[in-house]
Amino acid sequence: MKLLLLEDDDSTRAHLERTLTAAGHVVDVCATGPDAIFLASSGEYAVLILDRMVPGVDGLGVLKALRSAGVQSPALFLTAMDGVHDRVEGLDAGADDYLVKPFAGIEFLARVNALLRRQPIVEVVTVLRVADLEVDLIKRTVRRAGRTIELQAQEFKLLEYLLRHAGEIVTRTMLLENVWSFHFDPRTNVIESHISRLRSKVDRGFGRELIQTVRGAGYRIDALG
């Protein structure tokens, strides 16, 4: 499972490559749009990480070219362009996620991981299970160790997102974007408050805590054990 990284700035490219390699990924790097198109046309990459602004053909152009050539690998855009419009444009071009520079290394890895785990063939999942927790997406019911747990709509959405990424780190920004559709960081601890409510319902009194806090990064559903 190789990754392709397109980034024109030498220092940033080296840093991101180190970050990915340290996390156990195999990475091919390139600095220009045409190189990225040439490499990615093989279709052998699990995730494409494209800098939006590179000389020559830019990230947007690279992705459009690859998508029209039938390359389906999920793509993550890295960009310094922060406008609402820029993100929509990126997603329209076929990007699966969009990360604004500068970003924390842990956030970057979490996004890449989320794309790596994405199933290419979307099978219809109706029940999510981790350990003794069971979430029925159709009946919208939650049970743990045989006991029914009542959740509010937002709490259900939050738990569903965490479970779909069980075992992975999910950052606060990812939760804000995917559960609340907020593409900006509120000052107050919106996520913390919701997580603590969810914990009090899902984890309290069940012995083992499924929702883990990853310090300085976000949360993770403990999928093991």
Place this chain on the structure above:
Amino acid sequence: MHWASTFRSGAFRFALLLAAVFAAGSTAVLIVVERSISDYALEATAGSLQSEAAILSGEQREGGRADLLKAISRHRRAGTEQQFRYLLVDKGGVVLTTDFGTVRPGLGWGSVRVAENAGTGPSVETFKSLGVRLADSSLLVVATDTYDIQALRRELDDFTILCGVGITLFALIGGYLVGSLFMRRLERVNLSVGRIMEGSLAERLPTIGISPEFDRLTANLNRMLERIGALMEGLRQVSTDIAHDLRTPLTRLRQQLESVQEARSIEAYDSGVEVALIQTDEILAIFRALLRIGTLEGGAGRQRFERVHLSEIMDRVFQAYQPVAEDEGKMLTAEHARKTVVEGDGELLAQIFTNLIDNALVHTPPGTRIVSRLEMRQGRVIASVADDGPGIAASDRPNVVKRFYRLDRSRNLPGAGLGLALVAAIAALHDAHLELEDNRPGLAVRLIFPPGTATH
């Protein structure tokens, strides 16, 4: 100005065009005039020939051939210059009298060329002739020279050419004068534009004059300059703000990094770096907010406007914040009118209410009640976030929407004083009126959307 450039100038081209139009027009008019005048002269000649022939026929009828011949010789002598020429042939073909030498003009209209020996020497002249049959069957031909007509024609031709050239020249000069007047005025505008480009940004374009359309053009261009000036001033303000207000957090970051350098244990080093990272993120957040305010104030984003469900957006923000309020011992309630639609950008509107509720939570003590409200009043959509906290003094309310302005009592709280500035920028982009009011007690921030945003 060089001559070459004079000829290439717009004024000259304008003059040339004008002259061409005038030349064509006057030529057409003069040709018509010339034609009708010479036609008239020919008709007059024909008329006088007919009447002369009628008079002589009358002489013949009344007094016979003898009287006729007498009348002819009498007419020949009349006047200093002989007006008519005569030919009389009896029915046997004998020439009784002739002024044509050997030439024999016939019955009806014709023209005769006769050699003349008049003063200056021999010359050939063309005569217009009219032949009539008299009562005694003899043939009478009366002719008159066409010299006058030809002279008239020649003079008319000369006049036509002269007038045509005159009018054309006149148009050329007039066109050049008008054109160069126009060009001079344009040149003034051009010079003014040049000066503006060189940096005298306060300068405005002079009026072109001549017509209201041109004045509207310069007025519009001037308005455009005003707008650009305002935007540039805004940008300048932003960069000044950045320079001033990032100095403090950057100084703190620098001090932090210096103290990390002195760390003597791995734990101290780790925690020092972590603090530095948090400080860096704060600086970046300020940058991001400033950039966003800047682009919004520039009017970017309006092209993405669509009809958005404000009820749904405010519900979402309310639901996100309710647990936060509860954790902080405050009561957040929502009174949202259903299915309220406005023209706008959903994401930016969500940010407005996030910031307002964020503010209401951060700047109030526990026990505060906060109400998020959405209502329709007199056909206008009004959204508000009100609290019963300490509020903001009336004198401070206009200031808090300015970038980096912070109340003294909140200096130790998180934030950079950009939240309301961003709210104001987003509101302005939506043409929504932003009001900060005394909630007696507390603060009410109201957003009044322009009329025409309807409920579905």
